[in-house]
Amino acid sequence: MSGLKRTDLYDLHLELGAKMVPFAGYEMPVQYPMGVLKEHLHTRAEAGLFDVGHMGQVLVPASAAAALEALVPVSVAGLAPGRQRYAFFTNEAGGIRDDLMIAHLGEELLLVVNAACKEADFTLISAAIPEARMIADRGLLALQGPGAEAALARLLPGVAKMGFMQIDAFQWDGTELWISRSGYTGEDGYEISVPGNRAADFARELLAEPGVAPIGLGARDSLRLEAGLCLYGHDIDTTTSPIEAGLSWAIQKIRRRGGAREGGFPGAERILAELETGPARLRRGLAPEGRAPMREGVEIFATPEGGAPIGTVTSGGFGPSIGAPMAMAYLPADLPEGATVYGEVRGKRLPAKVVPMPFHPHSYKR
Template sequence: MTDDPRRTESRKTGLYDLHVSLGARMVPFAGWDMPVQFPMGVMAEHLHTRAQAGLFDVSHMGQVLVTPRDGNLETAALALESLIPADVLGLPEGRQRYGLFTNDAGGILDDLMFANRGDHFLLVVNAACADQDIAHLQTMEGVVVTPVTDRGLLALQGPLAAEVLARLVPAVADMRFMDSQIHGWDGAELWISRSGYTGEDGFEISVPEARLADFVRALLDQPEVAPIGLGARDSLRLEAGMPLYGHDMDAAVTPAQAALGWSIPKARRTGGARAGGFPGADAVLAELAAGPATTRRGLRPEGRAPIREGVAIYAEAAGGASIGQVSSGGFGPSVGGPVAMARLPADLPEGATVYAELRGKRVPVAIAALPFVTPSYKR
């Protein structure tokens, strides 16, 4: 889960000065000044994250607390289920799930993570959508919606992430994938989930703004850790087959078309008091039951030339109308070749050849399974 640049005002995270001191190339992104790469370079940052541990500043993401007014967490869970087609009520304390906001037509307004914190829920939403998401959440009855404005957010990702973080916060060694816990570090309260957006084991860590730079320096003091920018974050999530909001999904794309139907469990689909009840439920559930005509598919182009967003895809080497277009694409450093995703006919079998139009020529592309790399989460 991430965001696309659509805001015009420029903000700085609490790590801006540190990024600049580390030689980051800063770019505007979703209304924030963010590091796109560090001196190591995008390719090396990507491979370092796959091999050791990469540290990402994701403080531009929105953090939001949803608290029941009556003190009963079920009130907040059912309120969230009126907007999110996920099993919020059944989420145990200390656990986190992925979800979607849908609109009345069944399109996706944003994707998010939500965690049960015992007496409230913590949500993490995309930066570009944060204002709209907060306004959307504030339509719920019986809850208080509180944007978190005094904390930064980090992602520590890679096969050595747990070993590194456990040196500073020993309790994280026992966390499982999608656990969400509160732990202390040098007097600071950290909100930690074992999750991420790279396909690697890792953590997302919410840190009080006043201690953010100190904690980052403590992590960077570990020899396995390197700072990583948005460029490698994008290639890592693409290899992991993870969709990007505003590209692989948007308000005109349904969960089934985005290949995210798995995030809508049986309890919200058929029978029972909690089936449906979210915006666009009739359209979303009917399409899931029947199967979508088009859905997000993986693509492996031949050769070394990447196919990027917007490239048209055809069923034949010549003639015929386009059957879709690339929604995300680039070079996969870990895969050793180009990878891409596109919404294409759902009945195309894996291994089938389609054609991408590059510079007036059609080049063969194979339909491939997602993800392109094997995830290494701690189950």
Template sequence: MSVEAKTSPNSLRQTPLHALHLDLGARMAPFAGYDMPLNYPAGVLAEHRHTRTAAGLFDISHMGQILLRPKDGVLTDAARALERLVPADILGLAQGRQRYTFFTNDTGGILDDLMVANCGAYYLLVVNAACKENDESLLRDSFSQNFDVEPCDRALIALQGPKAESALAHLAPDCAGMRFMDVRELSIMGKLCVVTRSGYTGEDGFEISIPSDVAREIAEGLLENPDVAPVGLAARDTLRLEAGLCLYGADIDAGTTPVTAGLTWAIQPIRRHGGERVGEFPGAPIILDELERGPAIHRVGLAPEGRMPVRAGTPLFVEEANEAPVGHVTSGGFGPSLGRPIAMGYVPTALSAPGTKLFAEVRGKRLPATVTPLPFVQHHYKR
């Protein structure tokens, strides 16, 4: 779609910032049922690098925001109920903090990955755009009449990069006291917003839930700062790939367990070892067995040789000669911060050690690729 093609198909939904994207000259594209900005006139590379050096502003309003609220006001009851759907320690999640987790199925696969924030009187769940209707149904089917499951009609933006704090502090000075994975209600330009210190780029930054009717006003207020530039989905993808972060539907899905995906850090010890809270979540026998014995396959980073990007779906081989593939690439492309191709994929655990030499078959040719530790670019969260 060209930059000039500013009309959206009627079947696509629009975020509260849609008109702003068009005014900024965004190249729009369909994503998860929404008409979303792919990139702006500066281009993907410039947007990527600006986020790494200053602050990028992303519209992520297509994602789902769901409130889980106990009608009797007892949040621990909601935590216990939620722990029957996810393997994270929700009971131990303090007020003003959030945690990454995933809904699992009976075979240990990941139905969706999400953020859960303890906002005091309720939990705020941020889920993937393509999964939000199913997630809402799962919650409604799993919770009793004692809980309200409320999808939020709010905008969601992400401000990411080393200058994100200074940019947001101009409008909300209290954000400077937040650390990684904190959540607070802050007044921004006179409007109450839910702010978390988190993101999907590996950089320090914030995700901000905003009343839809003032989303453009606040976004433009942030963009008045010369350190802040709009960034589209294309650069968001290259940033998260460099950070070694999973994309649902590519690197993880309903057939992928958290252990094979290398996400065991998101399963706290209290949900793994001893006590009545172990094994309550779907697929627990399979996931706990993999934690004890180790998985058969594992997600790894890959450093292809040369300049040709290795894309998702590319088969991986042990030898340069003909043989059956041993794995495949799930995400891949060019890493602008590194100036070379990078990729992630799944291989047998025996071939997952850094330094292992493999071959990626691209256009009928097998290109050398070396297993490398993740992330490709160091995270810069404010601990």
């Protein structure tokens, strides 16, 4: 696979028998010999270790919070040291350029952005904050699942008392790790930024813990979908507003109309108006009634025959933990929960119910 980049764990993936695929410019493990379904279930039952080293890590001075607020509709100035928050870069049309995590490390803010967007994001960030640094020499691991705390705490006892969305620096074997209690599977767990030259060593330590198995991108996708979480480029993109995407919870009052730092980010006019009046369409959960998955691109209709599509599936598949298919689609916001719609799969309109998300309950450490 020429022209593709590799993370610091590439050799370890091969050693573990991973099937490697191109993803966002990287050669990444889509699955290990366990297989997607069992890897998914293993993460929900015990603990899964994910290589997310392809994602971008950017550091900016903590004093740049105000400059960052000009790019994102969330309260960055209100983020306390040791805390992390979900955010998104918006565009002038009120769409989403990328979604990210912002973590306060004390002196600096750590921004973790999607692999496919990281170059564009860095251009955007450094135009606003010239001191911004892309950290290319650190890997990123995620340890997720009910066994994550016990496994990580055996190496670093201090992580056990962290709460959801807290971040702190830890010393491991002379190496500084930045660990947050967060993830993208709906499970309790941690994300660990580790110097690239120690990433494989640390991953091996974790894999040696009982119950920890390596998990590929295939299960990462079904886990995040069951958790109702958005995948950039599929469920959210430059044409979807955060309000349509159901992400208004991430916009704090202080950035909304009447707030002390109201607006001042790209697309504020549309986004703040949609917050007050409600969007015309909304990202909704769908539970297909049969077993047939409704995948990305499946058109949704209001009736079993005729009429124009009322939306399109943005992510869909089979949920191993719910034992049934599940999908997300942008649909008219006024469709009530429980309404039946029809997805056209291989020329047949199959019924699906509009349901709340997540499909599988979150188990964050609040």
